[in-house]
Amino acid sequence: xxxxxxxxxxxxxxxxxxxxxxxxxxxxxxxxxxxxxxxxxxxxxxxxxxxxxxxxxxxxxxxxxxxxxxxxxxxxxxxxxxxxxxxxxxxxxxxxxxxxxxxxxxxxxxxxxxxxxxxxxxxxxxxxxxxxxxxxxxxxxxxxxxxxxxxxxxxxxxxxxxxxxx
Amino acid sequence: xxxxxxxxxxxxxxxxxxxxxxxxxxxxxxxxxxxxxxxxxxxxxxxxxxxxxxxxxxxxxxxxxxxxxxxxxxxxxxxxxxxxxxxxxxxxxxxxxxxxxxxxxxxxxxxxxxxxxxxxxxxxxxxxxxxxxxxxxxxxxxxxxxxxxxxxxxxxxxxxxxxxxxxxxxxxxxxxxxxxxxxxxxxxxxxxxxxxxxxxxxxxxxxxxxxxxxxxxxxxxxxxxxxxxxxxxxxxxxxxxxxxxxxxxxxxxxxxxxxxxxxxxxxxxxxxxxxxxxxxxxxxxxxxxxxxxxxxxxxxxxxxxxxxxxxxxxxxxxxxxxxxxxxxxxxxxxxxxxxxxxxxxxxxxxxxxxxxxxxxxxxxxxxxxxxxxxxxxxxxxxxxxxxxxxxxxxxxxxxxxxxxxxxxxxxxxxxxxxxxxxxxxxxxxxxxxxxxxxxxxxxxxxxxxxxxxxxxxxxxxxxxxxxxxxxxxxxxxxxxxxxxxxxxxxxxxxxxxxxxxxxxxxxxxxxxxxxxxxxxxxxxxxxxxxxxxxxxxxxxxxxxxxxxxxxxxxxx
Numbered sequence: 001x002x003x004x005x006x007x008x009x010x011x012x013x014x015x016x017x018x019x020x021x022x023x024x025x026x027x028x029x030x031x032x033x034x035x036x037x038x039x040x041x042x043x044x045x046x047x048x049x050x051x052x053x054x055x056x057x058x059x060x061x062x063x064x065x066x067x068x069x070x071x072x073x074x075x076x077x078x079x080x081x082x083x084x085x086x087x088x089x090x091x092x093x094x095x096x097x098x099x100x101x102x103x104x105x106x107x108x109x110x111x112x113x114x115x116x117x118x119x120x121x122x123x124x125x126x127x128x129x130x131x132x133x134x135x136x137x138x139x140x141x142x143x144x145x146x147x148x149x150x151x152x153x154x155x156x157x158x159x160x161x162x163x164x165x166x
Numbered sequence: 167x168x169x170x171x172x173x174x175x176x177x178x179x180x181x182x183x184x185x186x187x188x189x190x191x192x193x194x195x196x197x198x199x200x201x202x203x204x205x206x207x208x209x210x211x212x213x214x215x216x217x218x219x220x221x222x223x224x225x226x227x228x229x230x231x232x233x234x235x236x237x238x239x240x241x242x243x244x245x246x247x248x249x250x251x252x253x254x255x256x257x258x259x260x261x262x263x264x265x266x267x268x269x270x271x272x273x274x275x276x277x278x279x280x281x282x283x284x285x286x287x288x289x290x291x292x293x294x295x296x297x298x299x300x301x302x303x304x305x306x307x308x309x310x311x312x313x314x315x316x317x318x319x320x321x322x323x324x325x326x327x328x329x330x331x332x333x334x335x336x337x338x339x340x341x342x343x344x345x346x347x348x349x350x351x352x353x354x355x356x357x358x359x360x361x362x363x364x365x366x367x368x369x370x371x372x373x374x375x376x377x378x379x380x381x382x383x384x385x386x387x388x389x390x391x392x393x394x395x396x397x398x399x400x401x402x403x404x405x406x407x408x409x410x411x412x413x414x415x416x417x418x419x420x421x422x423x424x425x426x427x428x429x430x431x432x433x434x435x436x437x438x439x440x441x442x443x444x445x446x447x448x449x450x451x452x453x454x455x456x457x458x459x460x461x462x463x464x465x466x467x468x469x470x471x472x473x474x475x476x477x478x479x480x481x482x483x484x485x486x487x488x489x490x491x492x493x494x495x496x497x498x499x500x501x502x503x504x505x506x507x508x509x510x511x512x513x514x515x516x517x518x519x520x521x522x523x524x525x526x527x528x529x530x531x532x533x534x535x536x537x538x539x540x541x542x543x544x545x546x547x548x549x550x551x552x553x554x555x556x557x558x559x560x561x562x563x564x565x566x567x568x569x570x571x572x573x574x575x576x577x578x579x580x581x582x583x584x585x586x587x588x589x590x591x592x593x594x595x596x597x598x599x600x601x602x603x604x605x606x607x608x609x610x611x612x613x614x615x616x617x618x619x620x621x622x623x624x625x626x627x628x629x630x631x632x633x634x635x636x637x638x639x640x641x642x643x644x645x646x647x648x649x650x651x652x653x654x655x656x657x658x659x660x661x662x663x664x665x666x667x668x669x670x671x672x673x674x675x676x677x678x679x680x681x682x683x684x685x686x687x688x689x690x691x692x693x694x695x696x697x698x699x700x701x702x703x704x705x706x707x708x709x710x711x712x713x714x715x716x717x718x719x720x721x722x
Contacts, residue, residue, distance in 0.1 A: 019289060026290055056472075063469035069294040069314060 003032065004058045005050050005084060005155045007163050008065065009073040012038055012045040016070045020047060023068065029053055029061050033086075033152025044072065046163075050130075050153045073163050077155040084155040088133045089115070090124045093144035103143060110136050121146060171301040171332040172197040175265070176205050178308035182343050184236050186210045186227065186589060188220040192240020193280060194267030197332040212589060212617060214582065215609035217244050221251025222582025222607070223589070224262045228255075229569045230544045230587035232382075234315050235262040241269060242280030245326075246287065250576060252322045253291040257573025258403060259376060261320035263311050264288075268297070270330035285326050293321035301334040309344050317347040319467040320380060349466055349484035352491065356481045360462050361495035363436060363479060367460075369504040370396040371434035373419070376403030376572070377441015377465060379565050383486035384408045387440065390489050395501040396438070397508045399427040401448050403572045404441070406562040416512070420448035422554040422703045425518070425718055426511035432456050432713040433507065439463045441485045444474035445573065446710075454712035464488050520705070520719045524698035525673045528555040528626060531695050534677050535596055535624060536561050538685050544569055544587035544595045548580030548603030551632035552624075554703040556598040578606030584621055585613055594620040594685070601627045601651065611664040614690040621690040622681075625657055628699045636702050640717075650699075661692035668692040 010016045017036050024031050032050040039046050051061065058076065066074050077084070094100040100122070107114055107124055110132070116123035126136050130153055137148065157166065169177065175198060179187065190213060191199040202211050214220035217239045224235030235255075239248050245266040255262045269278045285297045294314050296307050304327065311323040364370060372391045378384060384407050391398050391414045398408055399419040408415055417424035419431055431437060437459045442448075449455045452475060463470070463477035464485050471480035481488055522528055532555060545560055546569040547553040553570055562568050569587045571579040580599045588595035604625055614621045626632075631649040638646050661668030669680035671693050684691035705718045 015285065015289075018286070022289055060469065060473060063471075063473075067467070067469055 001052045001054065003050060003052050003079060004061070005048060005077045005079055005082065005153060006062060006065065007075055007077045007155055008047040008049070008071050009039065009044045009163055010047055010068075011070040011072065012043055013070065016045065017047070019068055019070060020049065020065060023064055024049065024051060024061060027060065027064060029057050033150070035152045035154050048152070048154045075163060075166055077157065082155045082157055084129055084153050085127055086130050086133050086153050087125065087127045087151045088137070088148055090126070090137065090140060090148040091121055091146040092124065092140050093121055093146055095120060099143055103140070106136070106139055112136065167338055168335050169338040170197070170201075170335050171304050171327065172201040174301070174305050174336070174338050175308065175327070175332070176201045176209060177338060177340065178305050179236065180208060181309070181341060182234065182312045184209065184234070186212065187236040187238055188212050188214060188223040188227070188586065189238030190214055190217050190220055190240070190244060192244045192267065194241040194269060194329045195238060195244075197329065198238060198265070198267065212585075212613065215612045216607065217247035218251055218578065219582040219585070219607055219610040219613060221248045221262070221264060222254070222579050223586035224264075225251060225255045225260045226546060226569050226583030226586025227590040228260050228262055228586075229583070230566050231590035232566060233590070234312055235260070235586065236265065237262060238265045239267075240280065241267050241284070242282045244280075245282055245284040249287060249291070250574075251582070252288055252324065254571055254574040254576045254579060255322040256291045256293070258571065259320050259380065260322065261315040262322045263315050264322060264324045266324065266326045267332070268326050268328045271328045272330070274328060284324065288324050291322070292324050295324040295326070297326040298328065298331050301331050301336045304331060305338060305341070309341065313344040313346060318349065319377070349487070350468070350482050352481045352483035352488045356479065357488070357491050357495055359479050360481065360492050363460055363462060364394055364492070364496050365499070367394070367436035368501060369433065369435040369507070370394045370501070371431050371437050371459070372396045372398045373401070373431060373437050373439045373442055374398055374404040374407050375401045375440065375442030376407075377485055378404055378407035381441060381466070381484060381486040382565065383441070383489060384565055386486050386489040386493070388412065388414070389493055390438070393493060393496060393498045395499060395505060397430050399423075399431055401442055401445065401572075402557050402570065405557060406565050406568040409564070410560070410562045416508070418557050421450065421707050421709070422558065422705065423448075424558060425515040425705050425716065426508065428707070428713055428716065429511045430508050431459070434459045437461045439477070440489065441465060443470045446474070449475060450707050450709075450711045518719045520702070522698070522701055524701065526671065526677065526695060526697055528552065528697055528701060529559055530674060531624060531626065531677065531697070532556060532559040532598070534674075534681055535622070538681060540594055542567060542591065543593055544584070544591055546570065546580050546584035546587055546595060546597045548597070548599040549575045549577045550600045550603055551636065551701065551703050552598045552600045552603075552626040554633075555626075577603040580604070581607045581610035581614070585610060585617070585619060588619045588621055589617070594622065596622045596624060598624045598626065600632060601625060601629065601653075601655070601657070602631045604657075605653075605655075608660070611661065611666055611690065611692070615665040618689045620688055622684045623661075623690065623692040625692060625694050626697050627657065627694050628697045628701060629653075630699045632699070632701065633703070635699070639700070639702070640706075641708070657692060657694040666690040666692055668694060671695040
């Protein structure tokens with residue numbers, strides 16, 4: 001099982017996300033994350049689907065999604081060759097001064113951002129590749145994560161290559 | 167000019183060349199039906215007994231004619247009654263446009279009377295679907311729907327039209343149909359690679375699917391098979407693409423295929439798989455499928471390449487054009503040893519042919535119909551044993567003459583499909599059905615009668631669900647769970663109750679007499695043909711089996 005990322009530009013219409021997730025679901029491809037948002041062209045939204053599977057699943061997922069009438073452009077964005085980012089907001093308990101100091105040190109080390117501060121908790125924002133987010137979450141676990149939310153991966157090609165013209 | 171949504175729908179259907187629609191009226195399509203009433207001189211509407219019959223009729227109409235079939239149903243139950251028929255069309259790549267009414271926009275999402283999210287429900291079983299959001303976008307939506315339905319690999323498209331959009335008015339500008347999407351063009355390198363593989367092959371085999379019918383590529387397939395001295399096998403959907411009586415045609419392959427067709431495929435060293443999707447019913451155990459053969463797979467649907475069977479060369483292109491291009495790159499090569507081997511498979515098949523039991527056998531029934539066959543006469547089937555017997559035995563001379571539910575295997579498909587095929591062609595149509603399948607949608611006899619369609623219903627009545635019973639006999643220790651119907655239905659009286667003719671048939675003499683009458687009649691006739699309940703479809707490759715597991719005849 002490998003992780004794959006697919007980028008798509010699709011018609012910015014109701015139900016498109018449904019079509020894509022439905023397609024993955026009924027063919028048994030396991031979505032890790034899916035992100036969608038409007039682009040500079042309001043007619044198109046950009047979707048990034050991260051999923052796990054084998055070569056067969058990757059091949060079929062791309063070919064099947066490419067058939068979807070609403071999908072205008074689609075390509076795989078190989079994780080090692082593309083720029084991938086994810087954002088997490090993580091609320092961690094800081095019951096005493098020592099804990100708080102440890103958390104602040106971790107924030108500095110990870111180049112994360114403290115975006116909320118209260119007497120017994122801080123909220124941290126961290127952007128990076130999924131692996132970096134994973135290790136930060138691991139690091140915070142012992143302190144007591146109150147809640148967290150991840151955006152899921154967004155990805156694009158390096159250089160001048162774009163989804164639209166590749 | 168300023169028209170209402172309903173008027174625009176009729177005008178855009180006419181733009182597409184639609185002259186016949188199937189359907190059933192109801193609350194949210196009243197406005198559409200009002201316009202159909204006013205336009206009855208331009209567009210013919212055929213009302214079914216149930217929406218499922220109407221959608222199967224649109225499907226049968228599309229298969230028999232090659233045109234896009236159209237069905238109209240109301241919201242809620244009308245729409246959900248289409249679902250099986252839409253799924254059936256999806257799995258067999260049939261171009262239909264299904265039009266449903268829905269509650270007005272202000273009532274959507276409030277669980278209103280007869281409201282159902284038919285767009286959501288049909289998402290996985292349509293090529294694409296729409297809910298129209300304004301009267302202004304209705305015309306272009308219909309035009310797009312037809313283009314999608316017929317482009318590339320055809321399939322069903324649904325348009326859901328809220329009631330207030332049918333009533334509201336807007337400017338309508340006539341337009342001609344949008345051109346279908348251009349088919350992908352095969353790379354020169356792939357054509358060359360295919361030619362090289364063909365030149366190296368000693369035992370080539372042409373495997374022909376439903377895509378050949380859609381591409382009207384029968385002549386190219388025959389030319390290819392002639393050039394490379396190959397036999398031709400068919401998937402069930404491919405039957406009729408090339409005349410099944412052609413000397414190179416071995417018939418259907420797979421679970422209940424002809425022995426020679428399946429055996430030759432397994433023994434070949436190169437399979438040219440054309441317009442095919444390698445369904446599990448055709449391949450059996452994929453790991454043991456034709457392990458000695460290289461596969462060239464040509465299909466217009468890129469997602470079919472390497473989906474079910476990994477091919478050595480996959481070409482995503484129009485099969486007609488691609489085969490023509492390959493033909494230009496190959497030298498005719500005879501393979502006398504291979505031809506001899508194939509002939510020996512045929513001989514074995516003939517010598518071991520299972521002919522059935524009882525006073526009246528399924529093959530006798532089919533043969534008697536075939537003796538009376540009229541040019542380009544459509545043959546429709548339901549699903550089960552009778553379907554396999556028909557697929558094995560019918561002589562199909564022209565494309566689009568075999569109308570049968572392949573991928574979904576929809577019992578109850580036959581009556582609607584036969585009506586659609588009959589309406590599309592204007593020709594006498596034969597339906598082979600069983601008492602199980604016929605029982606599912608026999609209400610459509612009413613439609614056949616009111617339309618006075620020359621429909622010959624060949625009911626193979628064994629009093630059991632024969633195909634399931636066959637599996638219970640072979641794999642479930644003869645425990646006939648819920649397959650012995652014991653219904654006591656008098657099908658002859660039933661046919662007469664609907665206003666059709668009906669004849670009981672228990673032997674060959676009665677069969678001849680009844681068929682003489684049926685083929686002379688103007689309207690629908692049912693022949694209640696009694697066959698043995700233990701009749702089996704042979705040969706059979708057990709599920710997930712291979713050629714080595716084949717049961718050729720009940721004797722072995």
